[in-house]
Amino acid sequence: MGYIGELFVMAMTAIFIQNFVLSRFLGLCPYLGVSKKLDSAFGMGMAVIFVMTLASAITFLIYKYLLIPNGLMYLQTIAFILTIAALVQFVEMVIQKNAPALYKSLGVYLPLITTNCAVLGVAILNTKAIRTDGITAYNFMDAVLNGFFSGVGFTLVLLAMAGIRERLEFVDMPKSMRGMPIGLILAGIMALAFYGFMGFKI
Amino acid sequence: MIVILQSSASLMSVIGAPMLIIGGLGLIFGLILAIASKVFEVKLDPRVEQIIAALPGANCGACGKAGCAGYADAIVHEGADILACAPGGPGAAAIIARIMGKEAGAMDKKIAVIHCSSGGHNNTKWKYAYQGIDSCKAAVNIADGPNLCTWGCVGFNDCEKACVFDAIKVDEQGMRHIDPDKCTACGACATACPRKLIMLIPHDQHVHILCSSKAKNPLAKQLCGTEKPCIGCGLCGRKCPVQAITIENNLARIDYSKCIDCGLCATACPTKAIGDIKAGKRKKAEIVAEKCIGCTICAKICPTKAISGELKQLHTVNKDACIGCEQCVAKCPKKAIDLV
Structure with a gap:
C-alpha cells in the first residue's frame, strides 16, 4: 500500500472508525457544551482542528527529541499538558495581534481547549500509533496529519450534533426532556450509529 | 523503582534529568510567553475598562448582552444604547455618558x-x-x-x-x-x-x-x-x-x-x-389665592373637572370631586397649587 493509501486509512480511522467523540469518548465536554448552535459549533470545531494539528506537531518533536533520548517516556502526560497549554496561549496572543478577524471567531474557544482531553489524547495516541504494516511507528508528517484528521472527525460530529439540536428546539417534547436530557440521548444514539463504522475493513 | 534500587547511590542522577527537562521546558515556555505578551500586546480601548468599572458588575443580562464586560464592549465598539443597564440606573448611565462624550438622556426607573x-x-x-x-x-x-x-x-x-x-x-x-x-x-x-x-x-x-x-x-x-x-x-x-x-x-x-x-x-x-399603595394617602389640591393668575390651565387638565373659574379670575377646587392625581400641580405655571 502506497503512502496515499496509508493516508486514506488514517483519515477514515480518525474521522469515522475511531472517532474521538463517539468511539474514544474524548472531548465530550465541548461536544455537549458547545453544540447548541451551529455557528458556535463550527467555530469550536475549527479551533479544535487548529490546536490538534499544532499540538500533534510540537508534542511529537518534544517526545522524539527530548523524552525518548533521555528515557523519560513516563513523563509524557505532564510534558504534553505543559507544552499544549503554553502553545495555545502563545498562538492566542499571535492571532490576537496579527489576525483580529480570526481571533474574533476562534478566540473565545481557544482557552477552552487548552487542556481538553481530546487534544492531549491525540498527542499521546500519536506516540503509540503504528502504520497499517504493523511495525512502522508514526513519523512527524503522520502525526501532524493524524492530528488534523482527528480534529476533522471531532468537528464533523460536533456539527452533526449542533444541526440536530437546532432542529430539536422546535420539536414539541415534554419540558423535562428539553436541553441536556435529550442531548445525552442524542449522543448515545449517535455513538451507536458510529459503532457501525467499526465493521469497516480497510 | 527498579532503577532507583539498582543505583541507590546516586538518587540525584535518577531524578536530576527529569527535573531538569520538565523544569527547563516550563522555564523556556514561561520565558517565551512572557516575551510574547510584550511583543504581541494588543492595546485595549481604555474606555471599555472605565465603563466596566462604572457598571454594577452583576452580569444580570438585562441589557441583552452576555455580561457587563460584553455590554461595555458593545457600547464602545458597536455604539450600543448607553441607557440599557437597568441595575446601574441613571447613575451608571451618567458616568458612561461622560466616558463616551454622549448625552445620557432621561431614564425611566x-x-x-x-x-x-x-x-x-x-x-x-x-x-x-x-x-x-x-x-x-x-x-x-x-x-x-x-x-x-x-x-x-x-x-x-x-x-x-x-x-x-x-x-x-x-x-x-x-x-x-x-x-x-x-x-x-x-x-x-x-x-x-x-x-x-x-x-x-x-x-x-x-x-x-x-x-x-x-x-x-x-x-x-x-x-x-x-x-x-x-x-x-x-x-x-x-x-x-x-x-x-x-x-x-x-x-x-x-x-x-x-x-x-x-x-x-x-x-x-x-x-x-x-x-x-397610596390609597387614603393622596392629598387634595388647593389653589393659593395670591399666586393664581386665572390662566385656566388647571381647569382644562383636571380629569374630574373639579376645578372651576373664569379666565383671569381666581380658580377654586371642589374638594369632593378632587381625586388627588396631582396633574394640576405639575402643570400650573405659577406653582399656585398646594397639596393639603
Missing part, C-alpha cells in the same frame, strides 16, 4: 410588580399536595400546577431565587414582597416566573391590577385563594378619567403611558382586585 394576590400558605386554593422539586417551573408541569387557578402564583419562589439583588423577600405567610429600593428592574424574576405574573412598571406608579386570571366571573372567584380576582367587568375602565384601562380576555390591564396614578379604579373595583 422601573420596578417589578407581581400581578397576583395569591400564592401564600393560607391564601391559595390547592388542587393537590405537590411534593416535587422545590421550583415553580417544575410544579406547573404537573397537571397545570398544584394551585386551582392556572394563571395564579404557585408560590415556590422562583422569582426570589432568580433575584440577584436580594430585592424579593418572602414573609411568614409565604407571600413575596418586592423592595422598591433594591429592585433594579433587571427582569430576571419576570423571566423566571413560569406564569408570567411579573411585569416591569414605572416606579412612580402605585396602582396595579393584582390578578392575571382570564377566567370569567363565578369561576374566577372559585379559583382564587384570596377571592380578589379580576372578573373583567370593566367598571374600572369606565371609571378611569383618562381611559388607561382596557379589558382583554376577562382581564383588565393598565396602560401606564396614560395612567395618572389617581386610584379611582381601585375604589371602583367590586372584587378589590386592584391594589393601590
